[in-house]
Amino acid sequence: MKKLICLLMVSALILSLAACSGNQKEESASSIVIDSSSKSAAEPTTAGNDGTKAVSKADLPKTEGVDVDLTKMSSTMVYSEVLNMQQHPDEYTDKIVRMKGPFNVTELDGNRYYACVIKDATACCSTGIEFVWAGDHSYPDDYPKVNEEITVTGTFNVYTEGKSKYLQLKEAEVVF
Missing domain, CATH: 2.40.50 (OB fold (Dihydrolipoamide Acetyltransferase, E2P))
Incomplete structure (x- = not known):
C-alpha cells in the first residue's frame, strides 16, 4: 500500500513539473484575453502562466x-x-x-x-x-x-x- 501511495505521489510530482516546463509558445491572436472590466488604457499585464495577456478594449x-x-x-x-x-x-x-x-x-x-x-x-x-x-x-x-x-x-x-x-x-x- 505504501508503494502505491509513493508511486501516486511521484506521478503527481512528475505531472506537475511537466505542466510547468516553461515550454513557451509564440503569442498568437487567440492567446489574447480581453478584460472588459478595465476602463483605462493601461499596459497589458500577464494574466497567467500560460502566456496570455489581459488587454483592455482601449488597447485594441x-x-x-x-x-x-x-x-x-x-x-x-x-x-x-x-x-x-x-x-x-x-x-x-x-x-x-x-x-x-x-x-x-x-x-x-x-x-x-x-x-x-x-x-x-x-x-x-x-x-x-x-x-x-x-x-x-x-x-x-x-x-x-x-x-x-x-x-x-x-x-x-x-x-x-x-x-x-x-x-x-x-x-x-x-x-x-
Missing part, C-alpha cells in the same frame, strides 16, 4: 474618431462583438461604431428598416444592426441593392418600439 486598434471598428476584426470577433452589443447595449450607447456587411431592408407594419448584416465565421447565423442614414435619402433610388457590401459608421443607439428594444446606428454614413 481603432480608427480615428471611431470607438468600435468592426471592419478591422476577424469575422469571429465581429460576431462576438455584435453579440456583446446586443447583450450589453448600455456599454456602447453614444459610441461611434463602424461595420461592414451586406445591406438588407425589411418592411414591417408599414415601417422600413435598413440594416448591415453580420454573419458568423461559418456563415450559418446572421444578425445585424439597423442604421438610420444621415441626410435626405430615398429608397430604393439612393440606397444600395440588397446584399450589396456596405460600410456603415454611426452613433450607437438603443430605442424602444412597443415592448421591444432595438439597436441602431443613428446619423450614419453609408459607403457602397
Whole structure:
C-alpha cells in the first residue's frame, strides 16, 4: 500500500513539473484575453502562466474618431462583438461604431428598416444592426441593392418600439 501511495505521489510530482516546463509558445491572436472590466488604457499585464495577456478594449486598434471598428476584426470577433452589443447595449450607447456587411431592408407594419448584416465565421447565423442614414435619402433610388457590401459608421443607439428594444446606428454614413 505504501508503494502505491509513493508511486501516486511521484506521478503527481512528475505531472506537475511537466505542466510547468516553461515550454513557451509564440503569442498568437487567440492567446489574447480581453478584460472588459478595465476602463483605462493601461499596459497589458500577464494574466497567467500560460502566456496570455489581459488587454483592455482601449488597447485594441481603432480608427480615428471611431470607438468600435468592426471592419478591422476577424469575422469571429465581429460576431462576438455584435453579440456583446446586443447583450450589453448600455456599454456602447453614444459610441461611434463602424461595420461592414451586406445591406438588407425589411418592411414591417408599414415601417422600413435598413440594416448591415453580420454573419458568423461559418456563415450559418446572421444578425445585424439597423442604421438610420444621415441626410435626405430615398429608397430604393439612393440606397444600395440588397446584399450589396456596405460600410456603415454611426452613433450607437438603443430605442424602444412597443415592448421591444432595438439597436441602431443613428446619423450614419453609408459607403457602397
